[in-house]
Amino acid sequence: MEEFRSVRGFHDIFGEELERFNAVRQTVRRILELYNFEEIILPVVEYAEVFQRSIGEATDIVQKEMFVFPDKKGRMLALRPEGTAGVVRAFIQNRMFALKPYTKLFYEGPMFRYERPQAGRYRQFHQIGGEVFGSLDPLVDAEVISIAHKVVKELKIEAVVEVNSIGCKVCRPAYREALVQYLEQVAGHLCEDCIDRKDRNPLRVLDCKVPTCKSAVKDAPKMVDFLCEECREHYQKLLEYLNIMGIPYVENPNLVRGLDYYTKTVFEVVSRELGITIIAGGRYDYLVEEMGGVPTPAVGFAVGVERVAMLVKELPQRQPLYMVIPLGEDTVSYALKVCELLREKGKRVELSYKRAGLKKQLELANKLKADYAVIVGEDEMREESVSIKNLHTGEQVKLSLKELFSHVL
Numbered sequence: 147m148e149e150f151r152s153v154r155g156f157h158d159i160f161g162e163e164l165e166r167f168n169a170v171r172q173t174v175r176r177i178l179e180l181y182n183f184e185e186i187i188l189p190v191v192e193y194a195e196v197f198q199r200s201i202g203e204a205t206d207i208v209q210k211e212m213f214v215f216p217d218k219k220g221r222m223l224a225l226r227p228e229g230t231a232g233v234v235r236a237f238i239q240n241r242m243f244a245l246k247p248y249t250k251l252f253y254e255g256p257m258f259r260y261e262r263p264q265a266g267r268y269r270q271f272h273q274i275g276g277e278v279f280g281s282l283d284p285l286v287d288a289e290v291i292s293i294a295h296k297v298v299k300e301l302k303i304e305a306v307v308e309v310n311s312i313g314c315k316v317c318r319p320a321y322r323e324a325l326v327q328y329l330e331q332v333a334g335h336l337c338e339d340c341i342d343r344k345d346r347n348p349l350r351v352l353d354c355k356v357p358t359c360k361s362a363v364k365d366a367p368k369m370v371d372f373l374c375e376e377c378r379e380h381y382q383k384l385l386e387y388l389n390i391m392g393i394p395y396v397e398n399p400n401l402v403r404g405l406d407y408y409t410k411t412v413f414e415v416v417s418r419e420l421g422i423t424i425i426a427g428g429r430y431d432y433l434v435e436e437m438g439g440v441p442t443p444a445v446g447f448a449v450g451v452e453r454v455a456m457l458v459k460e461l462p463q464r465q466p467l468y469m470v471i472p473l474g475e476d477t478v479s480y481a482l483k484v485c486e487l488l489r490e491k492g493k494r495v496e497l498s499y500k501r502a503g504l505k506k507q508l509e510l511a512n513k514l515k516a517d518y519a520v521i522v523g524e525d526e527m528r529e530e531s532v533s534i535k536n537l538h539t540g541e542q543v544k545l546s547l548k549e550l551f552s553h554v555l
């Protein structure tokens with residue numbers, strides 16, 4: 147029979163890739179803890195409308211990339227393409243606004259987008275994201291950006307923080323109009339997608355990756371020149387706070403993000419090595435209201451776990467591995483006891499399942515990348531001792547169980 151293959155764009159994560167993946171997860175989770183975020187575990191499936199309403203009908207995500215399917219009653223469901231919409235839905239449904247003046251939630255897990263698979267891009271990918279509900283203060287925006295900055299700093303990834311403001315309901319319409327006018331003039335240089343975008347979602351033209359579009363929008367009007375008083379002040383304060391926290395950033399007037407729900411602050415963390423966005427986020431002050439909740443300002447961000455993991459160079463050291471090697475059937479029960487004692491002391495232990503001579507078992511220990519072989523033969527069993535061999539140096543000592551714990555542990 148032909149063997150099964152995973153679905154295109156869906157892949158298994160294990161081995162060294164998983165170590166890098168988990169290094170990212172653990173770092174982000176630990177940093178979120180420092181900022182007092184609480185975890186929420188969200189469903190992977192929502193009504194498709196949750197995403198249509200929040201991300202926006204005119205976005206690539208909703209139009210082309212969502213996995214949508216009917217349930218048995220014909221209601222349209224979707225695999226979540228991102229995390230924010232679900233958190234907002236949960237925030238409203240569980241009346242979280244009534245529990246605390248501010249709510250800081252984080253989630254992690256798989257997201258799904260029907261995109262062309264490429265290196266580091268899968269149809270099932272993973273994000274860890276945080277959302278802060280309840281404050282209009284640019285301090286929140288600054289703190290969220292500082293989380294992103296800490297993540298790359300701790301993982302020793304070279305990256306640039308890019309920031310922009312895309313205004314609000316008051317100031318964006320005038321900008322949009324000016325932008326559309328400009329885009330009409332340069333329409334001859336725009337790609338097919340952007341010709342379509344310029345009427346439906348003109349801001350998206352600004353972050354098109356097609357070179358002709360990139361140069362066509364070089365002299366486009368900039369949102370920062372159109373900001374209303376409130377948005378301007380918010381943006382200035384944000385930059386001031388970033389300076390105070392010592393977070394280097396670049397202002398990128400063409401940064402808009404691909405989702406409709408953002409207002410005021412948007413930001414991205416871009417890898418210097420790969421030139422791709424690895425962390426992104428922004429403020430979304432109208433989304434809770436637009437999804438049927440009590441008007442609540444909010445700011446959020448998400449880390450692309452696979453993308454960051456690709457850039458992790460230093461893996462956290464694992465605990466040394468002890469391989470317990472019984473010599474002969476009679477010593478197995480003693481070996482089991484030694485294993486348990488070591489594990490009780492918090493050691494990482496592998497018990498050899500191979501019934502063979504010492505040489506064969508030491509070969510096995512090397513293959514399993516053990517750091518120490520703990521050899522238990524009949525002598526050791528009688529004396530309540532073990533012979534412990536450092537597999538890196540070859541040094542071997544015999545220790546009583548008591549000595550073993552005071553010596554090694």
Ligand SMILES: [Zn+2]
Pocket residue numbers: 313314315316317318373374375376377378
């Ligand atoms: Zn404004």
Ligand SMILES: [Zn+2]
Pocket residue numbers: 336337338339340351354355356359
């Ligand atoms: Zn384009």
